Amino acid sequence: MKLIYFAWLRERIGVPEEEVDLPAEVRTVEDLMQFLSERSEAHAHAFENRKIVRAAIDRRHVKPAAPIAGAGEVAFFPPMTGG
Numbered sequence: 001m002k003l004i005y006f007a008w009l010r011e012r013i014g015v016p017e018e019e020v021d022l023p024a025e026v027r028t029v030e031d032l033m034q035f036l037s038e039r040s041e042a043h044a045h046a047f048e049n050r051k052i053v054r055a056a057i058d059r060r061h062v063k064p065a066a067p068i069a070g071a072g073e074v075a076f077f078p079p080m081t082g083g
Contacts, residue, residue, distance in 0.1 A: 001068070003036075005046070006077035009053065012046035022068075029055045030064040032074060052079055 004017045026035045030050070037047040047053060055062055056075045068074060 001071060002073040004073060004075040006075065008078055009046045009076050013042050027067055027069065028064065029057070029062060029066050029068060029074065032068055033064070033076075046076075053077070054079060 001022055002017060002019055005013050005015065010016050020036075022032070022035065026032050033047045033050045033053065033055075036043045037050075038044070050064070054077050055064070055066070056077075057066060057068060057071045058073060059075070
């Protein structure tokens with residue numbers, strides 16, 4: 001699965017995107033964030049406060065409980081403000 005990171009998530013992880021093979025037990029966005037936080041210290045730092053991290057599956061904003069089955073890409077980004 002293709003993962004894309006934006007803003008400070010990208011800075012903390014050190015790459016703008018990566019391809020990962022997910023274990024079968026990773027079924028939701030929340031599961032994915034937990035899985036990623038266990039990959040490295042950089043990932044753990046990026047996902048240390050998962051409640052503020054936003055996600056999109058195939059360019060559609062989703063909640064943490066959203067299933068990721070069949071997704072082509074998942075993007076992670078911090079909260080955005082308008083102006």
